[in-house]
Amino acid sequence: MTDWFSEHRPLLDKALDACARRYSWSGWPENPSTKIHGEEKPAAGRADFEAMLANEFVLSQPGACGWVGEEVSPYTGQALGVRYEQLDPAALFAAIAEGRPAWAAATPQQRVGVCLEMLHRCGEQLFANAHATMHTSGQSYVMAFAGSGANALDRGLEALAYAYKAMADVPATARWERSFGGDGAACLDKHYRLVPRGVSVVICCATFPLWNTYPALCASLATGNPVVLKPHPAATLPVAMVARVCREVLAEAGFDPNLVTLAADSREVPLALALVEHPDTAIIDFTGSPRFGSYLEQNFSGKQVYTETAGCNSVVLESTDDLAATARAIAHSLCQASAQMCTSVQNIHVPADGVRVGGERVSLTEVQGAICEAVDGWLAEPRRSATLCGTLFDPSVSQNVARYRELAGDRILRDSAPLHYAEFPDARTASPLVIAATNSDRELYRKEVFGPVSFIIANDSAEQCLADATANARECGAITSHVYSVDEAFIDAAVEAYHGAGASVAVNLHGMPINFAAAYSDYHVTGLNPAGNACLADLAFVTSRFRIVQSKVMRR
């Protein structure tokens, strides 16, 4: 077996250092430009993707009893025609059981080495993966290459680094000697063995199919647990490509490829419950709706459950030195990936009597105008607009936008309209819908509205903005929260209020995509509010995925 652990050790060490010091670093390229990669690789990736279309995606998995596949490109409206093996859970779990002992018996180094090689090879297919992500989750090509490529792989490597650190905390052996007074003396050789929990089921989401998948995969697999990947029916291909790589690497390393499987399903015959309820399943990683996430959190007390769901992410805008720049920063979040990111802003809280800008008070109306104008600014240039917004992954998102247009009535500050992409005339799109709201619309904005729908909420005062936003974070969940203020006292109060609500907070982010969550640096999801119970990544994400048994033998 190739010594992948030694080969990739520098990458692992760099990730461990980045996690410890939490600076900016990435193990993979974020930019798909041919200026960096040349013409050949991007073209080959596209060709790889196209070759998969209208074809069976053969993984030769156990328990295959048919084909399933219903992906439709949000860019073309056409079915991808990729068919995945439909698996019988009983046969699947029976087959998985066979490979478990050898994988459990492998050393942490061996397993981490295998995971590092998996990530490395997934890094080699980023171009094909970008096309697959684009035509399933609806992301733009650039976003799919970065967000579902480098950024997602970084999250995986980060989780792997934590798994390695947690396992390295347990020594393999120890010598133990002492006397027991009158009762005697002892010299014991002790051996400590890490024992995986059981099968790990990873339920992936549609809009960022790999961002949470790589971390869950690496955390579970490195600690010895077989992984079943359950992709969203709308975004199976990116996950299937990862499963293929994993199975190849496992086989090359002499392990059972069924230690990683792909359990594709359809909306009509969903598999998730059958997988998580199976007695062999000990670990559940879930990314998706708060409803199913909370069901999993509450009903599987014997299993390890890690969730990232959603909340109503907020901005509190108290004051700024540069309203245009602040509006641009916020508007970027309303546009990026058509606000289908877990970090997209939804609720923008503004004092009803306006905002202080460089000492002057600017009215609520002007602030509303500045934000809507900034949205228009981001959309002005069609190429940039396409890259920034991408498409709506599913018709239900279009329906969401339509429903809120109706609910908003005359309170629409900025209407949503289709975006036109020259290359994809049939793309499913919608520009940001911005709605004026007050406290009496709490029913509307106190939940995640999935897609490009946001509210500019007029609260009575800056303090009320903060009170409303943080109450919503506490009660309805929040993954990101933003404060804009030039008042140090207000900033301090806001940080305390958000932290008190179990939420992290970003202050005065300008001139960068404010949705960006950085692997190795940003602890993503606090686990302290309803938007999920697990963090990417910390020690708690990995330490319970294995247990420790020991033997102690008396020396003769």
Added chain:
Amino acid sequence: MTDWFSEHRPLLDKALDACARRYSWSGWPENPSTKIHGEEKPAAGRADFEAMLANEFVLSQPGACGWVGEEVSPYTGQALGVRYEQLDPAALFAAIAEGRPAWAAATPQQRVGVCLEMLHRCGEQLFANAHATMHTSGQSYVMAFAGSGANALDRGLEALAYAYKAMADVPATARWERSFGGDGAACLDKHYRLVPRGVSVVICCATFPLWNTYPALCASLATGNPVVLKPHPAATLPVAMVARVCREVLAEAGFDPNLVTLAADSREVPLALALVEHPDTAIIDFTGSPRFGSYLEQNFSGKQVYTETAGCNSVVLESTDDLAATARAIAHSLCQASAQMCTSVQNIHVPADGVRVGGERVSLTEVQGAICEAVDGWLAEPRRSATLCGTLFDPSVSQNVARYRELAGDRILRDSAPLHYAEFPDARTASPLVIAATNSDRELYRKEVFGPVSFIIANDSAEQCLADATANARECGAITSHVYSVDEAFIDAAVEAYHGAGASVAVNLHGMPINFAAAYSDYHVTGLNPAGNACLADLAFVTSRFRIVQSKVMRR
């Protein structure tokens, strides 16, 4: 505030090193002998204990609404007469809430320093604690000084070291800089804050009131969570003494003493459920019966639950070079603390056709005889017998022995009888009852029989011994397991079989108390079988007791 962290830093560092390399070390003296401590300290400890008798144990806690106390010394049969504050849970939790913010805001170093000082001061009251433990849990004075003193404090320090390590893994701040191509550049100052979960309820057991209490207390308190200690009604005093120390230290450090409280209750009006069900309770540590432990594990999915319960600990005796020594080692476990330890052996599996001893086959009958003789050997000298066996903590243990004497009928290999202690003529005692069993008695031995009752189980072969013992470990739980064999292949198979059953295993332990579980070295409880879900101590015991929130602020 005194810098207790710096003051006790050498002790913490030593504990961290011992955890990492897992050698034998203890931070406190195990031997109460006046040869070591002089005459004064032991006498003062005894006087302290006696002064507490027939008195109110005043902690001046909030919500006090009466007095409760029903401890009876197993040595004298007399009520201790110590009365503890009976608390109203609603008032208690309301008061606890007041001190939480300041404790959460303290640095990990401050909190760990406070915990180190608590352990240090508990170490100063070990003599008084030994008497309190003796006259509640029924341990002998020597055992109470060591097992409930040094060994328990070591477990606490061990858990504290893990808590420190887990918190130290999260840096307080970071600088993060990068460019975003066309989208701009960013320089962010990040602050990471540890957020405690909530109130931590520690339910202590009667027979080793502090062994699991110090670890849970330290793990929760160091990570910022207030702790409510819920002692067993039969063994409240040792826990109350710890609570008093903790409250004093907290107050001296300028924190709210109600961050550690003692919620004493009675058998008639138990408090445990009201405490764990309270919405402020986020963490539950439990030591006690498998039934209540499993109820807690299954019904509190929103809370962190850590349990240590019980199983049916086994010995598999395949072969030995020295039958007398092996019998002595096993018999020691049957006698020690009258087999009321979580590490006491209950089921001794012996092949029906006997055991190989130095090449010769020795019959089952001879093996039975050797073990019973070894028990008699340990009991021959009254002083040693008293030190080794102590008393039965509760009349229910006597009833257990009586019931199994009846059930055993003519299969009693060694009958139980009262032990006579010159100093305590009324002590509640019972020498080990040893029962001959076969596979058809599975109903009898496949559960914990609390107290000095054990079974020598004749299985068809050594392999069947192992199969029976490991099936019981898997299905009914095991905290310790022992194998005696001179056959390397059998030892290897036994280690694999026990590990496969989720159990740790000790091989050929002779000439030492085989019940001994060493802090910093033995991972106690695997969490892989029904005898509990938590380990003393590993990273998983501490990492989920806090979460992380962050703020990131853009530099101007």
